[in-house]
Amino acid sequence: MLLELKRNKDIKETCVTVEYRERDKQVNSLVDYVSHLNKMDKLVMANAENSLYQVNLQDILYMESVDRRTFGYTAEKTYELNCKLYEIEELYQSLGFIRISKSCIVNLQKIHALKPDYGGKILVTMENKEKLYISRQYAPVIKEKLGIGGKKNERISKKST
Amino acid sequence: MKEFLKKVPDKISLYTTIYMVAFTVFNLLNGTDSIPTVKLLQGLFIGACIGSWSEFSFGKCIISEMSLRKRTWLFVIPISLLLFATAVIFQWAASPNDYLKVFCILLLYWLFCILVLEISHLAKGRHYTIKLKAYQSESSHEASDAPQLVTAYDVTDNKNGADK
Numbered sequence: 001m002l003l004e005l006k007r008n009k010d011i012k013e014t015c016v017t018v019e020y021r022e023r024d025k026q027v028n029s030l031v032d033y034v035s036h037l038n039k040m041d042k043l044v045m046a047n048a049e050n051s052l053y054q055v056n057l058q059d060i061l062y063m064e065s066v067d068r069r070t071f072g073y074t075a076e077k078t079y080e081l082n083c084k085l086y087e088i089e090e091l092y093q094s095l096g097f098i099r100i101s102k103s104c105i106v107n108l109q110k111i112h113a114l115k116p117d118y119g120g121k122i123l124v125t126m127e128n129k130e131k132l133y134i135s136r137q138y139a140p141v142i143k144e145k146l147g148i149g150g151k152k153n154e155r156i157s158k159k160s161t
Numbered sequence: 162m163k164e165f166l167k168k169v170p171d172k173i174s175l176y177t178t179i180y181m182v183a184f185t186v187f188n189l190l191n192g193t194d195s196i197p198t199v200k201l202l203q204g205l206f207i208g209a210c211i212g213s214w215s216e217f218s219f220g221k222c223i224i225s226e227m228s229l230r231k232r233t234w235l236f237v238i239p240i241s242l243l244l245f246a247t248a249v250i251f252q253w254a255a256s257p258n259d260y261l262k263v264f265c266i267l268l269l270y271w272l273f274c275i276l277v278l279e280i281s282h283l284a285k286g287r288h289y290t291i292k293l294k295a296y297q298s299e300s301s302h303e304a305s306d307a308p309q310l311v312t313a314y315d316v317t318d319n320k321n322g323a324d325k
Contacts, residue, residue, distance in 0.1 A: 096300055109297055115286030118278070119229040122289070136229070146292045 001026065042095065046072055046079035055079055057095055061126050062106040063088055075128045098142060100124065100134040108145075165222035172216045177208030186266055191259070203251050211240055 016034050020027045042057040060072045063085065070081040070088070081088070089099050096108040106124060113125040120136035134142055181204055188196060217223055218236035227235075247253070253263070 108293070109300060111293055111297075113286065114289035114293055116282045116289070123286075143289075146289070146296050148289055148292045 044072070044081060044083075046081050048077055048079045053079060057092060057097070058107070058109065060107055061110045061128060061130070062100075062104060062132060063097070064105075065103045073130075098138075098145060100132060100138050100142065102135070104132060106132060106134075162222070165216060165220065168220060168222065169213050169216050171212075173209050173212030175208075176211040176215070177205055180204040180208055183263075183266055183270065187263060190262060190266075203247070207244070207247060210243055214240060 018027060018030055018034075043054050044057055044060075046053050046055045055072065055074070059074045060079075061074060063070060063072045063081065065071075065085045070083060070085055072079045072081050083091075085099075085103070085105060088097060088105055097105050098108055100106045106126075110127050111124055112127050112129070115123045115125075117123045117133065120139055122134035122139050122142065124132040124134055126132065181201075184196065184200065184204060188194075215236055218232050224232070248260075253259075
């Protein structure tokens with residue numbers, strides 16, 4: 001199999017063309033892989049009740065570090081993840097996972113509501129009505145990400161655009 | 162220290178103003194039309210003490226890292242003692258009823274502040290949630306942008322067809 005990569009600045013979207021002589025197993029696997037590329041990026045291995053699961057990241061509400069162990073919480077179950085919190089932060093920031101305190105990373109897609117609280121904290125209500133706090137230290141980062149906040153944040157977002 | 166000294170005057174004026182407002186309300190409730198100059202000087206003294214201590218407790222110039230809870234205790238305990246001492250030394254109230262009135266004024270003021278903060282938090286929360294929903298819908302559009310099969314054709318057949 002030959003691999004040909006072409007860079008074209010004029011196209012808006014990356015296009016994958018598979019040119020084949022016979023549609024064999026290899027071609028089918030390739031098509032299958034490309035078709036499910038999005039989903040594959042969003043799966044993470046996790047332990048629960050002595051079994052290994054493949055958990056879709058989009059199902060995880062938040063992840064927490066407790067006694068140097070990392071746990072992922074979905075609406076139904078708690079999983080133990082085999083990676084550190086900082087690794088998750090680095091890997092999945094683009095998927096909307098953002099740190100809200102020293103020991104917690106939240107999935108922005110699973111937040112139901114936000115409300116400022118005393119002491120510069122922000123109260124987060126998750127989709128399952130669970131409540132978490134964004135610490136004073138991390139609140140500006142979240143505000144910037146959502147495009148909220150004072151003149152300082154507006155200036156930052158204007159500069160970036 | 163320089164930064165600390167720069168910020169202290171603002172705090173002193175804030176706490177002196179709070180004292181003046183509370184004192185004026187107290188006098189109005191008591192039916193007193195005038196405030197003695199000595200009381201104003203006492204207010205300035207208390208404002209200076211509380212202002213400096215609040216900048217020390219809550220500011221980052223001297224104590225750079227401490228949780229808000231610890232800072233609050235650090236501020237509240239000495240200031241409560243100071244207020245009690247000044248109330249006794251300056252003989253602010255003649256009867257226990259007057260102390261009760263001061264307590265009620267402070268309580269109402271505190272409740273009013275909490276109410277204002279709660280309303281502002283609710284309004285801000287609504288704004289934050291709107292922004293969050295906008296972010297979520299934007300991100301979900303990006304996520305649904307999965308690779309799609311646009312065309313599937315046989316080049317050989319087309320070529321053969323063209324030859325014919």
